[in-house]
Amino acid sequence: MKRRMGFATVLAAVVVMSACVTPVVADWPMYRHDASRNATGTEQLAAPLHLQWTCVPTAAPRPAWPEPGRELHRIDFDYAFQVAIADGLAYFGASATHKVYAIELATGQERWSFFTEGPVRFAPAVAGERVFVASDDGWLYCLSASEGELPWRFYGGPRPEKLIGNKQMISRWPLRSGVAVADGTVYFTAGMWPAEGVYVYALRAEDGSVVWCNDTSGQMYMAQPHPGSSAITGVAPQGYVVVDGDKVFVPTGRNVPAAYDRETGALLYYHGAPPSWGIRWGGCWAFASGQMLFGRLSHIGADLNIMLGESDPWPGDGLIAYDGQSGDAKRTLPGKHWAVASEDTLYASGSGKVTAFDLDALLAGSKPKECTKWETPHERAYELILTGDTLMVGGRGTVTAIDAGTGKELWQGAVDGQVRGLAVADGRLLASMNNGRIACFGPDEVSTPVTIEPQIDMTPYPDTELTAKVAQLAQRIINEAGISAGHCLNLDARDGLLAYHLARQSDLQICCLDPHARQVDMARRALDAAGLYGTRVSAHRVIPPTQLPYADYFADLIVLGNGREATLGNYSARELYRVLRPTGGVAYLAADRNTDSSSAQEIKKWLRDGG
Numbered sequence: 001m002k003r004r005m006g007f008a009t010v011l012a013a014v015v016v017m018s019a020c021v022t023p024v025v026a027d028w029p030m031y032r033h034d035a036s037r038n039a040t041g042t043e044q045l046a047a048p049l050h051l052q053w054t055c056v057p058t059a060a061p062r063p064a065w066p067e068p069g070r071e072l073h074r075i076d077f078d079y080a081f082q083v084a085i086a087d088g089l090a091y092f093g094a095s096a097t098h099k100v101y102a103i104e105l106a107t108g109q110e111r112w113s114f115f116t117e118g119p120v121r122f123a124p125a126v127a128g129e130r131v132f133v134a135s136d137d138g139w140l141y142c143l144s145a146s147e148g149e150l151p152w153r154f155y156g157g158p159r160p161e162k163l164i165g166n167k168q169m170i171s172r173w174p175l176r177s178g179v180a181v182a183d184g185t186v187y188f189t190a191g192m193w194p195a196e197g198v199y200v201y202a203l204r205a206e207d208g209s210v211v212w213c214n215d216t217s218g219q220m221y222m223a224q225p226h227p228g229s230s231a232i233t234g235v236a237p238q239g240y241v242v243v244d245g246d247k248v249f250v251p252t253g254r255n256v257p258a259a260y261d262r263e264t265g266a267l268l269y270y271h272g273a274p275p276s277w278g279i280r281w282g283g284c285w286a287f288a289s290g291q292m293l294f295g296r297l298s299h300i301g302a303d304l305n306i307m308l309g310e311s312d313p314w315p316g317d318g319l320i321a322y323d324g325q326s327g328d329a330k331r332t333l334p335g336k337h338w339a340v341a342s343e344d345t346l347y348a349s350g351s352g353k354v355t356a357f358d359l360d361a362l363l364a365g366s367k368p369k370e371c372t373k374w375e376t377p378h379e380r381a382y383e384l385i386l387t388g389d390t391l392m393v394g395g396r397g398t399v400t401a402i403d404a405g406t407g408k409e410l411w412q413g414a415v416d417g418q419v420r421g422l423a424v425a426d427g428r429l430l431a432s433m434n435n436g437r438i439a440c441f442g443p444d445e446v447s448t449p450v451t452i453e454p455q456i457d458m459t460p461y462p463d464t465e466l467t468a469k470v471a472q473l474a475q476r477i478i479n480e481a482g483i484s485a486g487h488c489l490n491l492d493a494r495d496g497l498l499a500y501h502l503a504r505q506s507d508l509q510i511c512c513l514d515p516h517a518r519q520v521d522m523a524r525r526a527l528d529a530a531g532l533y534g535t536r537v538s539a540h541r542v543i544p545p546t547q548l549p550y551a552d553y554f555a556d557l558i559v560l561g562n563g564r565e566a567t568l569g570n571y572s573a574r575e576l577y578r579v580l581r582p583t584g585g586v587a588y589l590a591a592d593r594n595t596d597s598s599s600a601q602e603i604k605k606w607l608r609d610g611g
Contacts, residue, residue: 028085028423031123032385035180035187035243037287039340043424044388047401047411049441052428053108053450057081057436058528059096059535064121064136064166064176069307072317072337074283074296075253077178077239080420080432082123084131086145090423090430091131092438093120097534098168100124100133100141102148105426108440108452112148115524115533116141117540118170122178122240123421125186127205134179134188137162138171140201142186142208152208156190156199162540163551164487169511169538172196172551177241177250181205187248189237194218198235200250200260212265217258222272235270239284242293247324249293255282257295259327269327281320281329289341292363293322297332312380313337319348321363331363338384340391345373347391347404349381354393354402374407387424394419399431399441415439460526461497470563473590474501477559481586484508486556489579492570494562496523496539498590503527503536508557510537511550515570517541544570550579561590568602573610 032039065075081092089111093100100120102111118137125132126145133141140154157173165174173196177189184205191198198218202211218234235258239251247268248260258270283296299316318334333339336348336355346357353375361371383394390410391402396418401410417433424430429441461467478484484506490499493512503510514520520541527533542549548571558576560568568589576587589603 026425027087027126028083028425029126030084030180031082031125031178031240031421032287033423035125035182036289037240037242037285038289039287039383039385039422040342041385041387041424043427045390045392045401045424045427045429046443047390049401049411049413049429049443050445051413051449052440052442052444052446053452054440055103055108055438056451056453057094057096058454058456058531059094060436061094061434062096062119062166062168062535064095064119067308067310069309069311072298072311072313074298075238076420077284078119078121079418079434081436081438082421083423083430083432083438084123084126085423085425085430086126088426089145090425090438091124091126091145092432093122093124093133093135094436094534095119095121095136096436097528098135098137098538099528099534100131100143100148102131102145105428105430105440108438108450111146114141114143114148114150115521115528117538118174119166119168119534121176125179125181127181127184130181130205132179132181132186132205134175134177136165136168136170136174136176138173138175138190140175140179140186140188140203140208142205154201154203154208156188156201158197160549161551162549164554167509168534169540169550173199177237177239180241180243182243185211187241187243189241189250191218192236192238194232194234194236198237200235200237200248200265202248202262202265214260214265214267217260217267217270220270222270224272233272235267239286242286242288244288244293244324245291249286249288249324251284251286251295252282253284254298256327257282257286257293257322259324271327287340288324290343291324292330292341293324293327294339294341295320295322296337297334313350318350331365333362333368338381340384340386342386342404345404347384347386349378349384349393352377352379354378354381354384354391354407356404356407376402376407376409378402382418382420383422385422385424392422392424392429394422394431399429399439413441454531455529456531457529460529461495461500466563467497470497471501471505473563474498474505477502477557477588477590478506481557481588483557483584483586486581487511487554488557488559489513489550489555490559490562491576492560492562492567493523493539494519494564496527496537498559498561498563499523499537499539500527500530500532502559503532508536511540512537513540513542515541515543545572548575548579552578553581553585555579556581556585558585558587559590560587563590568606573607575610577610 116135173191238253242249286295336350339348356373358371421432490512499512
């Protein structure tokens with residue numbers, strides 16, 4: 001484990017704390033409000049609320065993990081665009097379009113957007129004038145909150161390697177824990193498979209310098225959650241990182257959270273197997289309150305036939321409370337699936353009800369009925385937050401406000417979709433749905449709520465002779481290569497014109513690259529305007545003669561050229577052969593049909609030199 005600390009670290013932390021102060025109470029600067037993920041804010045909402053606007057995305061979320069069908073989903077962190085709010089702006093990332101958005105809270109109109117090089121699956125974290133974004137491309141981005149400019153970014157993996165994940169090009173070390181900011185320090189992880197390497201980081205928010213990095217907790221010989229089994233494995237991050245007190249907790253998907261020392265990054269505990277095979281712990285969601293860490297409890301069921309679609313909760317699914325200091329299980333609560341805690345009350349939804357429990361009595365071992373303060377009916381819930389003295393519950397097509405003191409329903413609004421994310425600021429409530437829509441509710445009645453829809457430009461390039469020529473070239477490539485689906489790599493893509501026409505005329509998933517930042521930016525903007533960026537085409541800046549950052553054999557089709565010229569000097573034939581599919585893969589040189597004999601000789605030499 002690498003660690004770099006000292007007087008300079010302490011001094012820098014003091015300086016950053018002045019710049020990244022604790023957010024004002026009216027903001028909702030991170031997923032579930034703050035780094036503890038307890039979803040508790042002080043903003044008072046006045047019921048009834050009224051729909052103000054709805055933001056419709058270019059494309060719905062593309063989750064990393066599909067619904068398992070046979071059990072309640074435990075790795076569902078990216079089924080909606082989760083929102084952070086600060087200073088009148090709402091920030092969210094998109095897994096389909098590889099972008100970060102800042103929209104006006106009052107109107108829903110876009111203020112700015114920023115392209116990453118992969119899906120953004122987690123809510124940004126806002127601290128002061130900085131917005132921190134974790135992406136599947138392996139980079140942590142620090143953006144200015146007001147303009148979306150890039151002061152710095154940090155790559156979490158050891159090498160810039162990419163591979164196919166969920167039909168999209170991602171880093172071999174994606175950032176699958178989101179990002180949390182506390183006291184001027186940024187916490188996140190890189191990597192999700194222990195065998196590939198897992199890195200847990202603390203960076204200075206001011207400049208991205210490393211405070212500490214734990215690079216050893218992914219390689220341990222330990223007991224597995226199957227009786228009598230042991231293996232070399234370790235922490236596999238999957239879910240929002242939690243910061244509380246002197247610890248950093250990293251959820252691990254279907255397994256239990258791991259705890260790290262917040263000052264040094266040392267692994268404190270990771271109980272990979274529960275003490276009883278009758279209990280399954282784990283999930284991508286956890287929150288801290290007091291000295292307790294709350295997470296998910298899952299049932300044990302017999303083998304089932306294959307099931308498609310979403311599963312409802314099963315008997316035995318519920319919540320579990322751990323002692324944050326030791327990681328020992330203190331209390332299970334079957335039948336409850338989402339929760340939030342105040343100082344003396346645990347509010348939990350599940351089994352057709354929202355229930356308020358006396359927290360101390362519950363943790364002391366009292367039966368749930370004996371420590372119940374109130375219960376009110378509510379069907380399946382996907383999110384639960386506490387703002388002021390009001391509980392907000394996200395359900396199937398509804399958002400409900402409940403008085404936290406009495407359990408009385410105060411208001412219910414209808415929406416189009418499952419409400420899987422809630423955030424509150426400046427008297428407004430934002431509801432994020434599984435179809436990607438974000439709805440804003442406020443205190444003022446609006447005669448006609450605004451719907452902000454993307455404006456798709458099916459002709460983002462000028463209607464010129466060149467455009468027509470490239471369209472014909474794209475059709476010729478598809479016909480002669482005999483490949484119209486799979487993965488395509490377009491080298492020296494320039495402004496993405498050829499990639500655009502290849503996408504329009506095929507089902508190819510296309511990755512285009514160019515060495516020039518300006519060309520890559522032009523390609524992204526044009527393809528995004530056409531509604532193709534991320535969903536069908538992505539653009540990367542790669543400067544030759546470096547090795548291509550892609551995994552072996554990924555490409556069904558490689559196209560050299562952009563419709564204007566085709567050059568051979570940027571990459572060797574051997575390097576292209578490495579990434580080309582060995583059975584049926586085709587490399588196509590988009591050269592002029594009137595290639596003279598000297599050019600033909602050059603092509604043959606290029607092939608010979610590459611072996």
